[in-house]
Structure formats: structure tokens, C-alpha cells
Amino acid sequence: MKRKIVLISSIIIVLLAWILWRRAGQTKKSEFTSAPVTRGTLEQRVEGSGTVTAATDANLNFEITGTVARVHLKVGDHIKKDQLIAQLKTENLDAEATQSSGAFKRAQANLAQSLAPSTSEVLDQYRADVEKAQANLNKARVDLENAKASTGQSLDDANANMISSLQGALAPLETSANDIDTILGVVNTTAGETYKKGVTDLDNRSTYVSTAKSDFASSRTKLSAAKKLVNGLVLGISKQSDVDAAIAPSKDALVITATALNDTWTVLDKLDLGVAGLIATTVNASKTTIDADRSSVNAKLSAVLAQEQKLISAKLNFGSTAGTQNVSSVAQAEANAKIYEAALTAANAALAQKEAKPREVDIGALRAAVEEARGAYDNAIANREKAFLRAPFDGTVTVINYKLGEQTNLAKSFASLFADNEFRRIEVHISENDIARTRLKQPAQIILDALGQDHIFYAEVTAIDPAQTVISDVVYYKVTLQIEGKYRQDKTIDMTVSTDDLKEIRPGMTANVTISTAYKEGVLMIPERAIIERGGIKYARRIIDIKKGLFEEREVKTGLRGGDSQIEIIEGLNDGDQIVTFLKAS
Numbered sequence: 375m376k377r378k379i380v381l382i383s384s385i386i387i388v389l390l391a392w393i394l395w396r397r398a399g400q401t402k403k404s405e406f407t408s409a410p411v412t413r414g415t416l417e418q419r420v421e422g423s424g425t426v427t428a429a430t431d432a433n434l435n436f437e438i439t440g441t442v443a444r445v446h447l448k449v450g451d452h453i454k455k456d457q458l459i460a461q462l463k464t465e466n467l468d469a470e471a472t473q474s475s476g477a478f479k480r481a482q483a484n485l486a487q488s489l490a491p492s493t494s495e496v497l498d499q500y501r502a503d504v505e506k507a508q509a510n511l512n513k514a515r516v517d518l519e520n521a522k523a524s525t526g527q528s529l530d531d532a533n534a535n536m537i538s539s540l541q542g543a544l545a546p547l548e549t550s551a552n553d554i555d556t557i558l559g560v561v562n563t564t565a566g567e568t569y570k571k572g573v574t575d576l577d578n579r580s581t582y583v584s585t586a587k588s589d590f591a592s593s594r595t596k597l598s599a600a601k602k603l604v605n606g607l608v609l610g611i612s613k614q615s616d617v618d619a620a621i622a623p624s625k626d627a628l629v630i631t632a633t634a635l636n637d638t639w640t641v642l643d644k645l646d647l648g649v650a651g652l653i654a655t656t657v658n659a660s661k662t663t664i665d666a667d668r669s670s671v672n673a674k675l676s677a678v679l680a681q682e683q684k685l686i687s688a689k690l691n692f693g694s695t696a697g698t699q700n701v702s703s704v705a706q707a708e709a710n711a712k713i714y715e716a717a718l719t720a721a722n723a724a725l726a727q728k729e730a731k732p733r734e735v736d737i738g739a740l741r742a743a744v745e746e747a748r749g750a751y752d753n754a755i756a757n758r759e760k761a762f763l764r765a766p767f768d769g770t771v772t773v774i775n776y777k778l779g780e781q782t783n784l785a786k787s788f789a790s791l792f793a794d795n796e797f798r799r800i801e802v803h804i805s806e807n808d809i810a811r812t813r814l815k816q817p818a819q820i821i822l823d824a825l826g827q828d829h830i831f832y833a834e835v836t837a838i839d840p841a842q843t844v845i846s847d848v849v850y851y852k853v854t855l856q857i858e859g860k861y862r863q864d865k866t867i868d869m870t871v872s873t874d875d876l877k878e879i880r881p882g883m884t885a886n887v888t889i890s891t892a893y894k895e896g897v898l899m900i901p902e903r904a905i906i907e908r909g910g911i912k913y914a915r916r917i918i919d920i921k922k923g924l925f926e927e928r929e930v931k932t933g934l935r936g937g938d939s940q941i942e943i944i945e946g947l948n949d950g951d952q953i954v955t956f957l958k959a960s
Contacts (some may be wrong), residue, residue: 406923406925406954407956408955409952410950410953411948411950411953413949415893416942417894419891420891421887422802422804423802425800425881425884427797427882428797428799432767432791432792433787434765435782439783440782441462441463441781443464446459447460448774450770450771451770453769453771454768457765458763462782464758467758467761470757471751471755474747474754475751477751478750484499484744497729504721507720514707514710517711528692529691532681532684533612533617534609535684536682537607542677544597547631548597549670550593550631550635550671553663556660558573558590569652569660573641576644582640586637586638590634592634597627597631603619604620625679628678642657642660643661765791771790772790773789775789792881797876797879798856798858799854800854800885801854803852804853805849806849806850809853812891814835816891817889818888819831819833822883823883824880824884830861831860832860833855833856836854838852839851855887855889857876897942898943912930912932916953917954
């Protein structure tokens with residue numbers, strides 16, 4: 375009985391070993407998606423969103439500042455060249471013109487009087503000139519004292535604003551550090567748990583993570599140094615040297631934090647979705663957070679830099695050393711005082727000359743004084759004309775930025791005009807990744823949001839701006855296109871554009887632009903995602919037996935990349951071949 379049990383047990387063990395051996399020798403069938411190699415038309419496109427612009431437009435402003443007295447037009451009005459748009463209050467300018475006119479007439483009278491025997495009335499006039507010059511000098515000396523007092527207050531205000539700007543930058547820096555650490559998990563490893571496996575995977579195959587962590591560590595060090603200095607600043611108490619010492623560390627913290635945010639955004643962009651359960655929604659939400667942090671930090675950096683310039687200006691006005699005044703408004707006031715001192719001296723000299731007998735040299739000087747007064751009067755009239763804003767060409771008023779009674783400034787234009795013409799010009803910003811493929815005369819499709827898909831215009835590239843434009847830390851280049859035709863219902867192009875076709879187009883309308891940068895017909899093509907690259911060589915997986923899941927790697931030579939994620943195959947595959955587009959590991 376024992377032998378029978380042993381025999382049966384041995385048979386069972388051998389049978390189990392055979393089953394396990396068979397299972398170990400089997401392999402799972404590869405799972406993949408496929409697509410055929412096709413032949414057709416491949417078009418490379420560059421897309422962007424731009425705006426309609428007028429061929430001729432202008433932002434107009436007064437040459438001087440002042441209070442708006444009258445506005446003669448409204449937005450939408452048509453205007454002729456040299457027509458008056460608006461005017462400023464001219465009381466002071468009128469007074470200057472009247473004063474210079476009087477000075478001119480007085481100079482003429484002085485010359486006439488010098489040629490005639492001096493009278494008591496003439497002498498009285500010159501004595502009045504002496505008194506006026508003395509009054510001007512007295513006022514200039516008062517202005518000098520006032521300038522010395524006001525520059526000190528301006529410096530105090532600039533320091534107060536600088537402290538406020540530095541303190542306001544700390545919160546965005548702290549928030550940015552926390553948001554970065556939530557992804558990288560450098561300090562708070564628990565916070566980075568969502569991305570831990572994905573970040574580790576990326577770190578093993580690239581330098582993106584190590585760069586981000588290095589810059590993050592530098593940003594924390596810079597932030598700590600800045601906080602010690604900034605938190606110690608107190609309005610009205612801190613010394614000038616304390617304020618100056620806090621500026622550079624704060625700027626350094628803002629700059630390196632901005633860099634760390636850029637690095638972290640790149641890490642998010644390079645993560646493989648699916649690793650450790652990462653999904654696009656989670657990654658995109660983190661990208662949005664990092665983008666908001668970048669905008670906040672850059673805004674604070676701009677504010678600190680702007681306030682630093684104001685502080686520098688205030689320090690210069692007050693003087694490079696506390697307690698001294700040596701430049702700007704003070705220096706101007708001192709110069710004015712010297713001018714009026716010279717004017718008083720001249721008035722006294724003129725009176726002395728009139729009291730003496732006329733000399734030929736005196737008459738020559740008076741003639742020169744007449745010409746000088748004439749120039750001053752002409753200058754006053756020209757200055758008064760600057761208070762009147764006129765149209766430089768025929769056109770339509772598109773913007774008026776001021777109302778009656780408002781104070782103008784030179785930084786903000788008063789009104790904008792565009793010339794009366796057909797609006798065919800489109801301006802669009804193309805990224806640096808696409809600008810190298812953009813050329814003059816390339817064709818494009820233009821769809822205006824305001825007109826809809828039923829109106830598709832044909833355009834050509836007419837200009838490419840060589841200067842860069844940075845938008846949200848991305849480099850773009852402005853490309854100008856000109857509408858030359860329109861697409862018919864059958865997709866053919868009609869190269870005639872009438873006034874009726876353009877009558878509904880207005881400057882500022884949003885234009886969706888698709889530029890055709892390359893075009894090939896009858897080419898072999900496959901989905902670009904089917905291409906794999908190792909060691910600088912490109913391969914595609916050609917299917918041998920789709921039922922058995924068998925395929926082989928073929929070295930391929932690629933060409934044009936199309937706008938619909940297709941890529942040209944020059945060598946390595948044939949028309950009708952089936953290739954793997956996605957392979958799930960066994």
C-alpha cells in the first residue's frame with residue numbers, strides 16, 4: 375500500500391513539473407495598434423492667431439501736457455488732414471505769448487528811444503525793468519530754497535515705496551517655493567508624493583529634474599537671505615543703507631525663483647503620463663499653478679526694478695550723500711537764480727546806458743535785443759500751437775483716451791486714427807520654433823472670428839520682423855500678411871477681392887492664420903508617432919504577421935512633417951505596408 379501511494383505521488387509531482395515547464399516556455403502575444411503606409415498629399419503648416427491692422431494708423435498726442443479744454447470729435451468720426459481734434463487750456467501759454475509780445479514791442483521801443491534823445495519816460499521804463507529783474511531774482515531764490523526742501527521729501531517717499539515693494543515680493547516667493555516643492559518633493563517629501571515616481575523616472579533619464587532641484591535650492595537660499603534683510607525694514611526708521619542692502623538680494627531671489635519655476639514647468643512637461651498613475655489633468659493643473667506663480671514673480675520683479683529706478687532718481691535729486699543737494703531740480707533752481715542775477719545786472723547796465731549819451735555800440739546791442747525778443751515771441755506762439763492737436767491725414771477716429779477737464783500726460787496717447795482704406799493687412803506672432811520655416815510669399819488661409827467659417831480669405835506673407843517679441847517668456851516674431859483673394863465653395867481660390875468683400879472687416883478683428891510652409895504630392899507617409907529613434911537612427915516596426923503579433927524593425931529615412939501628425943517616408947517602407955503605431959509591453 376505504501377509503494378502504491380509513493381508511486382502515485384511521484385506521478386503527480388512529475389505531472390505538475392511538466393505543466394509548470396510548459397507555462398514557463400509560453401510568451402504572451404504582443405498587443406499593439408497599427409496603420410498602413412499610405413501615399414498622398416502632405417502639407418506642412420504654421421498656425422497662429424493675429425489681428426487685422428490698418429495699413430496706416432497713428433497714435434496722436436500733444437507735445438505738451440495740460441488740461442483738456444475742448445474735444446471736437448468722437449470715436450467713429452471721419453476727419454480731414456489738419457482738422458482740429460482737441461485743445462488744451464492755454465491761459466499760461468496765452469500769458470507767455472502776451473508777455474513775449476510785450477517784450478518784443480518793448481525791445482523795438484527801446485531801440486527807437488535809443489535813437490532819440492532820452493526822456494524821463496524812457497528812463498522810468500528802464501528803472502521798471504530793473505525792478506522787475508530784481509523781483510524775478512527774489513522769486514528764483516525762493517524757488518531754490520523750496521527745491522532743496524522738496525527733494526528731501528521725495529527721497530523719503532521713494533524709500534517708503536521701495537520697502538513696500540520689497541515686502542510685497544515675499545509672499546509670491548514663498549508661494550512659489552511651496553508649489554515647486556509639491557512637485558519636486560525636495561523639502562516636503564510627502565507633498566511631492568503624487569509626482570515622486572514620475573519625477574524619479576525622469577531624473578534617471580535626463581538632467582531636467584537635477585537642474586530644477588539645483589535652482590530650487592538656490593532660490594530657497596536667496597529667499598532666506600532676502601527675508602532677513604526685508605523683514606528688518608521699517609518705514610521711517612530704517613537707514614538708507616539698510617534699504618539699499620535689501621534690494622540686490624531681493625532681486626536675486628526673484629530672478630532665481632523665476633528660473634526654478636521655468637525648470638519645474640519643464641519637468642512637468644517632460645513627465646511620462648501613465649507613470650505611477652499620472653494623468654494629463656493632474657499635470658495640466660500643476661502647470662497652471664506654476665504659470666500663475668511665474669506671472670506673479672515676474673510682476674513683482676518688474677515692480678522692484680521700477681521702484682529701484684525711482685529711488686535712484688530721488689537719491690540723485692537729493693544728492694549722492696545724505697545732507698547735500700547737487701543735481702537735477704536743485705541745480706536747475708540754482709541755474710535760474712544765476713540767470714536772473716545776470717538779468718538784473720543787464721537791466722542795471724541798460725539803465726546806465728540810457729542815462730548816458732547813446733553810442734553806436736549800444737545801438738547795435740539794442741538791435742540784437744529786438745531780434746532776440748522776436749525769436750522769443752515766435753517761440754511762444756509755436757509753444758501755444760502745441761496745445762492744439764490736429765489730424766496728420768484723412769481718416770477715422772478709433773480711440774479717444776481723455777475727457778473734458780482731464781490732465782494729459784506724454785506716456786498715454788490722446789487719440790488714435792486709422793487711414794480710410796481697405797483693411798487687408800494681418801499681423802500674427804509666430805513662435806521661434808516655426809519662424810525658420812516661414813518665408814515671404816508663402817500662401818495662407820485667413821478666417822476671421824467675426825465673419826465665421828463661411829468667409830475664408832487667401833493671403834500671402836509680405837513681411838517678417840527680424841526683431842523678437844517676448845510673450846509670457848516665449849520668443850515670437852511678428853509676421854505680416856496681405857489678403858490677396860478668397861476661397862470659393864469648392865476650395866479653389868479667387869484672386870479678386872472687391873470692396874464688398876472687405877467692407878465688414880475692421881481693425882482689431884481676431885484672425886486665425888494657417889500658413890502653408892511646404893507642400894508635397896504623392897509621397898509615402900505614416901503617423902509620426904510610429905517613428906522610434908535610437909542612437910540617431912530612426913526606425914519603424916513593420917508588421918510581418920498581424921495574427922501572431924510578429925513585426926520587424928526597419929531603418930527608415932524621413933522627410934517632410936505634415937500639419938496632421940503625418941511624416942514622409944523616403945526610404946525603408948513600401949506603399950501598403952502595415953506598421954505598429956503603439957506597442958504595449960508584454
